[in-house]
Amino acid sequence: MVIGDVQKDFLLAVEGLTVSFDGFKAVNDLSFYVDENEIRVIIGPNGAGKTTVLDLICGKTEATSGSIKFRGQELTHMTPNQIVLAGVGRKFQTPSIYDDLTVFENLEISYPRGRTVFGALTFKRDAAVRERVEAVAETIFLKDRLHTSAELLSHGQKQWLEIGMLLIQEPALLMLDEPVAGMSVSERVKTAELLHGIIKNHSVLVIEHDMKFVEDIAHKVIVLHQGRILSEGKMDKVKNDPKVIEVYLGH
């Protein structure tokens, strides 16, 4: 992509994205670009189209028109599975961890199969998996809970575990739908810390309603309204935008 005279490669380039449900455009000619190592947050009133944008990117919903390029690959023609393999991970609002398994086991079963170079040397693979599980557990603040059954974790710890189950697959882009909903204040602070920690190797696209959390994490914010961008930029600019105050923040 050429902007001015500068050649720029975005991790994610969404252009003219539209989806129509029986003539109703839930997402309407939407364009935005996410950089490598960026935390981008989508905010906006109920029904603005935020979840639908994530559904389109992960292939759950088919676009009516427009383009979603991820590292130059067109995602709109790919299946959800191919999109995961291309490096896009998505966490839904409700955790989908296995309650009767331990933290270790939940992470272990999420480790991508068939990606190892060790082939039949199972013991080497086991060591690599264990090392990776431990590293991810540390990132998600659960290193000392590796052998705890997931059902005994707090709500926040369960959310972190699910983020860990995505991280172990090493997606380049992580999409999170309201990750701090239902969390305590201290868990929210730690989640912000977690996201800042992982962006050295990932970009993150988050839907969120908690404005304090948005301020803590967002490099840039998109305000969505009726399927279109109402405002975009740094949180400081966006939160003082009269249009945003009128349709969203003022309520």
Ligand SMILES: Nc1ncnc2c1ncn2[C@@H]1O[C@H](COP(=O)(O)OP(=O)(O)OP(=O)(O)O)[C@@H](O)[C@H]1O
């Ligand atoms: N599969 C579908 N069929 C028909 N309409 C849909 C479908 N999915 C979403 N919509 C509609 O598209 C609009 C946008 O919904 P969406 O869930 O993306 O909004 P949102 O911004 O995520 O809202 P919230 O903050 O309440 O989660 C809503 O009017 C919704 O009813």
